Amino acid sequence: MKKNNGFLFSLPVILLVLIFFVYPLFDVFRISFMEWTVIGTKKYIGFSNYLKTFQEFEFWQSLSNTLIYTIMVTPLIFIPALLAAILLKSNNTRNSILRTIFFIPCTISLVASSYIWNWLLNDSYGIFNYFFIKMGFVSEGINWFSSTWSARVIICISVAWKTFGFSMIFILAGLSSISPDIYEAAEIDGCNKKRAFFSITLPLVKPTLMLALILSIAGSFKGFDQFLIMTGGGPMRTTQPIIMYINKVAFNAYDMGRSAAISVLFLLILLFVSYQQIRLGGYYDDD
Amino acid sequence: MMTIKKKNITKEIFVYLIFIILSAIFLFPIYWTFITAFKPSAEILKYPPRLIPATCTLDQFNKLFTAGNGVFLQYIKNTVIITIGTILLVLFIIIPCSFSFALLPYKGQKIIFILVLSIIMVPFQSLLVPLYNLLTKLKLFNTKIGIILIYSTFFMPFCIFMMRNAFKQLPKAIYESALLDGAGDFMIMMKIYLPLCIPSVVSCIIYLFINGWNDFILSFIFSSSDKVRNIQVGINLFGKERFTSDWGIINTGTVIAIIPTVILFIILQKYYVQGMTTGAVKE
Numbered sequence: 001m002k003k004n005n006g007f008l009f010s011l012p013v014i015l016l017v018l019i020f021f022v023y024p025l026f027d028v029f030r031i032s033f034m035e036w037t038v039i040g041t042k043k044y045i046g047f048s049n050y051l052k053t054f055q056e057f058e059f060w061q062s063l064s065n066t067l068i069y070t071i072m073v074t075p076l077i078f079i080p081a082l083l084a085a086i087l088l089k090s091n092n093t094r095n096s097i098l099r100t101i102f103f104i105p106c107t108i109s110l111v112a113s114s115y116i117w118n119w120l121l122n123d124s125y126g127i128f129n130y131f132f133i134k135m136g137f138v139s140e141g142i143n144w145f146s147s148t149w150s151a152r153v154i155i156c157i158s159v160a161w162k163t164f165g166f167s168m169i170f171i172l173a174g175l176s177s178i179s180p181d182i183y184e185a186a187e188i189d190g191c192n193k194k195r196a197f198f199s200i201t202l203p204l205v206k207p208t209l210m211l212a213l214i215l216s217i218a219g220s221f222k223g224f225d226q227f228l229i230m231t232g233g234g235p236m237r238t239t240q241p242i243i244m245y246i247n248k249v250a251f252n253a254y255d256m257g258r259s260a261a262i263s264v265l266f267l268l269i270l271l272f273v274s275y276q277q278i279r280l281g282g283y284y285d286d287d
Numbered sequence: 288m289m290t291i292k293k294k295n296i297t298k299e300i301f302v303y304l305i306f307i308i309l310s311a312i313f314l315f316p317i318y319w320t321f322i323t324a325f326k327p328s329a330e331i332l333k334y335p336p337r338l339i340p341a342t343c344t345l346d347q348f349n350k351l352f353t354a355g356n357g358v359f360l361q362y363i364k365n366t367v368i369i370t371i372g373t374i375l376l377v378l379f380i381i382i383p384c385s386f387s388f389a390l391l392p393y394k395g396q397k398i399i400f401i402l403v404l405s406i407i408m409v410p411f412q413s414l415l416v417p418l419y420n421l422l423t424k425l426k427l428f429n430t431k432i433g434i435i436l437i438y439s440t441f442f443m444p445f446c447i448f449m450m451r452n453a454f455k456q457l458p459k460a461i462y463e464s465a466l467l468d469g470a471g472d473f474m475i476m477m478k479i480y481l482p483l484c485i486p487s488v489v490s491c492i493i494y495l496f497i498n499g500w501n502d503f504i505l506s507f508i509f510s511s512s513d514k515v516r517n518i519q520v521g522i523n524l525f526g527k528e529r530f531t532s533d534w535g536i537i538n539t540g541t542v543i544a545i546i547p548t549v550i551l552f553i554i555l556q557k558y559y560v561q562g563m564t565t566g567a568v569k570e
Contacts (some may be wrong), residue, residue, distance in 0.1 A: 005471075006393035007395075009391060022402070024421055103552070104552070107552040109501035109544060221410075224504050250416050260416045263414070267413040278404060278408055
């Protein structure tokens with residue numbers, strides 16, 4: 001290895017990574033072992049924050065809310081994405097317009113999409129309630145956010161609407177990377193379309209599917225904006241995700257130590273998911 | 288012969304009809320917010336709601352921009368400054384870094400690369416407390432610079448990955464022959480490699496723009512005054528505190544938040560999609 005400017009070239013990035021990533025990463029562990037409250041007491045108290053967290057009902061509630069949300073929203077994103085990708089695979093004007101349309105909501109913010117859906121579903125002036133009354137499903141405007149399950153379903157629908165295009169584009173990239181020669185060869189060997197899909201397309205596109213799935217699961221775990229805006233965590237905290245809880249403990253209750261402890265637990269849970277992301281994404285290839 | 292043709296045409300019409308209906312339903316939520324922003328206040332709350340507004344007006348925009356001494360314009364300005372600042376800083380530091388990852392091996396480079404990638408693995412949502420702690424210590428809490436530095440750190444790994452791949456795809460012989468001609472590393476990067484990788488740079492810019500413009504949680508936590516808050520936090524503040532249930536103002540703010548990213552995407556979608564799907568397919 002001859003001498004070159006490589007290190008100098010990476011230096012600014014290294015500094016940024018050390019200060020704004022590596023240091024906070026150590027710090028979150030350090031703070032999680034501390035009593036650190038608004039009055040300014042800072043002292044090491046061992047695993048107390050973790051023990052307290054495990055005894056807290058709200059922690060388990062927020063964690064299960066996040067899990068329920070992930071389980072609900074993943075198929076809602078993934079199945080339409082897969083269907084759309086398969087239907088819009090071939091390149092023609094109609095398909096490319098449709099792909100663009102399906103991707104448009106992916107470029108808007110979660111704040112925007114949440115307010116868009118809040119307005120559609122508004123109990124007194126929302127157009128959805130008007131249609132439902134018109135069609136005779138309900139007699140008067142419903143407040144969709146007043147019951148846990150309808151609130152959850154609404155959040156999932158709005159997020160699926162906003163994000164399924166992203167998974168679709170991912171899967172399309174995987175599908176289009178399969179060489180047409182393979183299909184031609186299979187056809188010559190007498191392979192029908194259905195067989196070709198299950199024996200060629202699916203196995204070859206599987207890594208991409210897995211990556212799209214992992215990305216979507218990781219995104220759901222980190223969900224925060226949509227909950228804050230659409231329900232504020234209500235009713236009775238039943239739609240409060242783990243990130244909102246971390247945030248509340250830190251910046252409303254000013255219990256930095258305990259918030260750090262919950263963050264560490266969240267980090268450990270997510271590490272497995274994100275490790276798969278790195279592995280499947282081929283981000284690190286040893287060449 | 289005729290019947291086959293006729294059948295095809297009916298089928299074609301049918302497919303297009305489904306296609307139009309599907310797109311209309313899919314885009315209806317956005318359409319509904321758009322036309323609400325152009326309705327006069329009285330019509331917004333009218334029942335039954337009108338699918339096509341009877342009158343179009345800019346009243347809501349007027350209301351939004353004059354509310355609270357034009358604080359919404361301030362939010363837009365903050366967002367533009369923070370987003371452009373992030374794009375400039377990230378490009379400035381990641382281009383040489385990606386170049387070194389692709390062509391200039393040094394001792395410990397692997398560790399640095401893994402470190403950068405681990406940023407993708409560790410969600411910034413789990414580092415909110417220590418980052419708050421750090422910003423306060425550096426006196427950067429509630430400053431645009433503080434937010435730019437945090438955005439840059441957490442949005443850059445994907446760009447580094449994208450740029451490194453772009454540099455790596457070019458033949459190494461270019462570098463070696465330029466070196467023999469006496470060009471320095473920096474000159475080779477700027478004059479030869481970078482011009483060939485402009486599409487990837489564009490992808491990075493769009494990625495950073497959309498991420499910066501659409502961010503909510505980081506701005507929400509690391510800013511505490513209207514001088515720093517971004518447009519997303521501003522909309523939420525309007526919707527939750529200042530103009531609760533004034534749906535004219537909320538929808539208008541939403542429209543303004545949507546327009547830049549959607550337009551950018553539609554114009555440059557090829558680059559954006561290429562950038563997004565880096566890593567989707569292993570080569």
